[in-house]
Amino acid sequence: MSHPLFEKHRTTLDSALNAIRTRGYWSAYPEMPSPKIYGETAQADGKAAYDAQLGREFALDQPGRGGAVKTECSPYGIALDVSYPKCEAQALIAAGIAAMPGWQAIGAEGRAGVCLEILDRLNKRSFEIATAVMMTTGQGWMMAFQAGGPHAQDRGLEAVAHAFKEQAEVPAEAIWEKPQGKNPPLVMKKHFEVVGRGVALVIGCGTFPTWNTYPGLFAALATGNAVIVKPHPNAILPAAISVRIAREVFAAAGLDPNLVTLFVTDAPAETQALAQHPAVASIDFTGGNVFGEWLYAHCRDKQIYAELAGVNNIVIDGTDSYKGMLKNLAFTLALYSGQMCTTTQAIFVPAAGIDTPEGKVPFDQVAADLGAAIDKFLADPAVATAVLGAIQSPDTLARIEQASRGGFGGEVVLASKKIEHPEFPQAEVRTPVLLKCDAVSESSWMEERFGPIAFVVKVADTNAAIALSERVVCERGALTVGLYTMQQSVIDAMTAATWRSKVALSINLTGGVFVNQSAAYSDYHGTGGNPAANASYADSAFVANRFRVVQRRYHV
């Protein structure tokens, strides 16, 4: 007997399984916030649901309830005033452990079905969640809807598909019959039980509280584990809504809702204590290197899936579409004020300039033209506020100031401007800073400067640029690199360099695809092979070690 939720969502799961095998375009959750798709009242309903949660305590019936926590501060300068129940870590762990046997018992199919039901309900609540994402992270509305809603859900489903595929390879039982020559064969019956590793901890980041949380959450859930979600103190609401929806689905399916719980704190020491708890078997983390390195050093006995800092970069050798390239790069640097883990920070340009069909464009001209392209793209305040969103953290605001003052070295090509947001007067909206410097000024550009801060870096020539890109990726990490060239030999050399440094390469993007975008089911987000991330969304390795197979055997 299949689980009814597996039957209900089987077609979607099959499509996702096909998508991760073929890696063409596919999506389960429409990315357009269209009333035709989501319902005529979806946007208003979502906004109302979001509004109804402001200024009060978030209802979440979890064990170990102590006080309440209120830490969120909107980059749009509005008051959220949501307080969240603070629960004892030990109580959440104990509840998660108690919930796991029932979760194990329904098997991989049942777990996949329940996870898809959660994702389906998350999708129906996309407007509410997107508003929460927008208001807590500073993302513009369209990005908050797409990346915070359907794209995050697609990444969650992708993880479920990988998890299901790996578990489905393990037969429930087997008859093992070994011939013994003229004697009767040895015959054994064997059972193979898929067992979750233990309680999983998923630590979210402040910029993408769903997109970077759902992969680990659903990978851990689908493989049989209970999950404690620990959101960033400034982006709790999207995670809290997601957790509550998951708990509702569990309860409706006759399962223990404590399979997913929310742990809120703004004290790193409390998160560290939870991470080190002996019952925590895996940790998914997106965030800075300091905490990430602490996890690597202090949680050695746990499976850690971490996405940390990096220095994404682009090599420009030449282009047959100079304007298209500049527009493409301008959008990449402007989108969400460069607060994406995939945004380019260093753009390597040969000292002698780049090749175009119209001839060489000198280094300084490339830098100036890119600055002008950014400026032009953001000239319309309506476009600017929609694309830039607001600056998520005071640290990033400070970095922008520092960069503008020349604090990181380099020469300012384009200064950052503060833009007034017509709807949110207190919003911290900033345009990107573009700097230029020489490659040898490594202290300027070869460290992650998170936010809208990019460097046009002068290199000796294209070969030096490719070598430098490889070294930066190997030493500092990167989730994305790009290349512009008209030479196949340059593509080949850069391709080989990315094989060594293990980073995804986008070549000659001059249209509607951007180096900082990755598409679920098709693009691997991170390779897991350089310091920017020790795992990839989403591949076999992201799921295969989250469960173990425990066998028993006896003669029949």
Added chain:
Amino acid sequence: MSHPLFEKHRTTLDSALNAIRTRGYWSAYPEMPSPKIYGETAQADGKAAYDAQLGREFALDQPGRGGAVKTECSPYGIALDVSYPKCEAQALIAAGIAAMPGWQAIGAEGRAGVCLEILDRLNKRSFEIATAVMMTTGQGWMMAFQAGGPHAQDRGLEAVAHAFKEQAEVPAEAIWEKPQGKNPPLVMKKHFEVVGRGVALVIGCGTFPTWNTYPGLFAALATGNAVIVKPHPNAILPAAISVRIAREVFAAAGLDPNLVTLFVTDAPAETQALAQHPAVASIDFTGGNVFGEWLYAHCRDKQIYAELAGVNNIVIDGTDSYKGMLKNLAFTLALYSGQMCTTTQAIFVPAAGIDTPEGKVPFDQVAADLGAAIDKFLADPAVATAVLGAIQSPDTLARIEQASRGGFGGEVVLASKKIEHPEFPQAEVRTPVLLKCDAVSESSWMEERFGPIAFVVKVADTNAAIALSERVVCERGALTVGLYTMQQSVIDAMTAATWRSKVALSINLTGGVFVNQSAAYSDYHGTGGNPAANASYADSAFVANRFRVVQRRYHV
């Protein structure tokens, strides 16, 4: 165009792929050392090939050649006097890195084909390798042939099959076409390259120099990595022959033979330096906890697959075949003098005795009967020497002495005896020590006492035995546990306990299968979920993180 070696071995690979999915009995390499299968002169040829290597330098043309190393001392008391070329670690690493691009270029199919060719040639050399295994490890001939030859080869093929399956899930390329409403779709071509993580280090153990080395060796190779094999100083020859055969296959296939090299040393500091080398990406290790814990602590940035110490145990509640149980246990405890990582150390027996169709058998009687069964089984010196083999290390000899003197506590039920080996007068052959003690004497029995040392442990009752088994597995680790009972409720309780402690369970073995045996393709060796091993032979998790996928994309 498929690689010719992939075509040559495709049927075998397909059968292995089917076997790991269905997990019934299958083997690619016949386990009987029969002249009909291996050839009328195979045994003599193998012995001659082995003999020809004694008393001289082992021919191995590797880079970075310095001096020579001669460390092996046979447990059978004969002189091997083989010296091995000592090569600089840095030279082997550099050679491995240089060899990897060509290995990457032939793809997953090519690598699988070449690996199967290596395994095929290893199989044809089984007699030679088995003799080397026997003489270096002290195994009896039949075990040396089976575990050191075909069974090890099966474990290697199993790893290749898993590696191939995971890589085959990654398409080489895809067309990604995203609709854009009324506008033309966004179309990209994407390439997905499987890239090995880097140089792999495989550190062997002194007791199973091929069986515990081939899984890591072939998993790392098949996923695109170069491998440095570092054998135990006392069991180099079987690994050296295997490495040389692999190098011959690479050369014959037009590949760089430095894809596999041998690093010999008896200085742990040299192995540690190699393990910490930045270019070493993964480490497979079988051995003691001290070195294993050192690896965990000092090689955090590397993938580590480690099999360490454990306290394998059996719960006896009752049996419907008392004599069958005793015979089965006697064989388990005697085989290779208990020098298997899967041998039982603690046997939990209720204070009130065990149930049999003839009534209760008291605790002391069970212990005495088991001692008598071991004694009877080993009464014939020909059987004894064939089954026991010789004691591999002086440490184990010392432990047997200590156990016999009561140094570990407990009461001696059966003392160890020294047996003369008719063929090898200097061989260190010992029968097992059987002790009995109370469960509370944890310092006696709850630590690995590697070798032929077992404890019959008195527990309050069956429930206490199951709980104790679970705790021991969780705290000290185990690769195997067993259960004897006539009650389904006891089976159910023990099954649930093993799900929590994550250990393989064998139930009511009274015939020709033993708790310390695991069959390739069917039995997972280790679960990777308790301290005895952080990985399993062989599952998806054993291979999926040994390679990474590096993509590139561009518009078409």
